[in-house]
Amino acid sequence: MVEDKAVHMDSSYSLVLWLVYYLCLLQKQHYIPNVAVAALLQFLSVFFGVIAQISPQISGISRYFPRTLQQLEKLMGTQPEGRVRYVYCEKCSSIFSYNDCILKIGSEVQSKVCKYRFSNGSQSCNGALLKCVERPNKSKVFYPLKIYCYTPLYNYISVLVKRPGFCDLCDHWKGENKDTDALKDVYDEKVWSNFLTYDGGPFLLGAYTYALMLNIDWFKPCKHTEYSVGAVYLTIMNLPRRIRFRQENAVLIGLIPGPKEPKRDVNTVLGPLVEELLKFWDGVKMTIFSDSASVLVRCVLLCVAFDIPASRKVCGFLGHSAILGCSKCLKKFPGPVGQRDYSGFDRTQWPKRTLAEHRKNIYSIRKSSTITG
Ligand SMILES: [Zn+2]
Numbered sequence: 001m002v003e004d005k006a007v008h009m010d011s012s013y014s015l016v017l018w019l020v021y022y023l024c025l026l027q028k029q030h031y032i033p034n035v036a037v038a039a040l041l042q043f044l045s046v047f048f049g050v051i052a053q054i055s056p057q058i059s060g061i062s063r064y065f066p067r068t069l070q071q072l073e074k075l076m077g078t079q080p081e082g083r084v085r086y087v088y089c090e091k092c093s094s095i096f097s098y099n100d101c102i103l104k105i106g107s108e109v110q111s112k113v114c115k116y117r118f119s120n121g122s123q124s125c126n127g128a129l130l131k132c133v134e135r136p137n138k139s140k141v142f143y144p145l146k147i148y149c150y151t152p153l154y155n156y157i158s159v160l161v162k163r164p165g166f167c168d169l170c171d172h173w174k175g176e177n178k179d180t181d182a183l184k185d186v187y188d189e190k191v192w193s194n195f196l197t198y199d200g201g202p203f204l205l206g207a208y209t210y211a212l213m214l215n216i217d218w219f220k221p222c223k224h225t226e227y228s229v230g231a232v233y234l235t236i237m238n239l240p241r242r243i244r245f246r247q248e249n250a251v252l253i254g255l256i257p258g259p260k261e262p263k264r265d266v267n268t269v270l271g272p273l274v275e276e277l278l279k280f281w282d283g284v285k286m287t288i289f290s291d292s293a294s295v296l297v298r299c300v301l302l303c304v305a306f307d308i309p310a311s312r313k314v315c316g317f318l319g320h321s322a323i324l325g326c327s328k329c330l331k332k333f334p335g336p337v338g339q340r341d342y343s344g345f346d347r348t349q350w351p352k353r354t355l356a357e358h359r360k361n362i363y364s365i366r367k368s369s370t371i372t373g
């Protein structure tokens with residue numbers, strides 16, 4: 001009897017897969033928008049639920065059938081699983097693992113406060129991290145006040161390389177002729193040619209090496225509310241431009257909670273990604289679609305693409321209303337905040353910033369313990 005039920009559930013799962021594959025095919029062929037598919041999924045899930053009550057034999061279909069687009073993507077295996085939830089400090093935008101926020105004194109459990117030290121003095125942030133909820137049985141549970149949701153880069157890349165044709169599409173640029181000096185795509189740029197080889201061996205010219213572009217932007221998820229959520233996402237530049245920016249090829253690494261953009265930098269939020277990029281620079285083993293043996297996959301962050309406020313927060317520059325408000329040169333804009341003097345368009349008097357100088361400044365800031373070093 002138990003065996004019969006298991007076989008029945010397996011056949012239900014196959015039927016659901018058949019149906020959702022057809023729905024996806026239909027959406028692709030007829031350019032059906034996501035909202036329409038979401039509405040159809042919602043209706044069909046209710047419909048199968050009602051049918052299952054009349055005829056319990058199809059309860060398996062009702063159980064497996066996706067109710068939302070997210071569940072559909074999970075069923076199809078097109079989206080990675082395994083998100084990591086960090087506790088997020090709203091006051092200073094630092095992130096912590098949950099266990100680091102718990103303080104145990106004997107049998108008493110308390111929430112720690114944020115210990116981030118601001119660079120403008122020795123004061124700690126002291127922002128609240130967890131809230132205590134008392135259960136009916138009088139036991140206490142601590143929940144994060146804000147969560148930074150991070151999907152590891154490994155999870156995304158391992159799903160993408162298993163997709164049929166993905167690795168071949170990423171090699172398309174290797175067969176293109178560069179017969180003019182026209183800058184038609186990123187492959188014609190210096191930033192790409194600089195990474196074709198590295199340390200005497202092929203890098204981007206090698207197999208399974210992917211160049212990434214980072215973008216961070218804030219958006220309002222709901223109309224008529226002042227609540228901004230930050231999306232941290234990567235684009236795989238090896239892909240042809242016609243499909244590079246499609247939703248299914250975007251690597252949504254993290255979601256920064258609101259209600260406002262962080263006032264200072266987003267360095268701690270980028271920490272987990274930096275850790276992973278360091279590993280991917282040396283190469284990470286994973287299996288791909290066309291080969292059952294694991295291969296070495298490498299990734300490099302080649303460039304960043306932001307609007308001006310986000311670029312300053314991510315790349316270590318001051319905001320555009322600062323005295324040194326330009327990220328390209330060291331032209332000074334004197335005057336108090338809000339009344340800066342932006343005159344003086346003699347470009348020869350605008351000394352350009354250099355990468356070496358920027359790196360030197362960042363290293364000296366990292367080493368210093370106070371604002372004056
Ligand atoms: Zn804090």
Ligand SMILES: [Zn+2]
Pocket residue numbers: 326327328329330331350
């Ligand atoms: Zn400038």
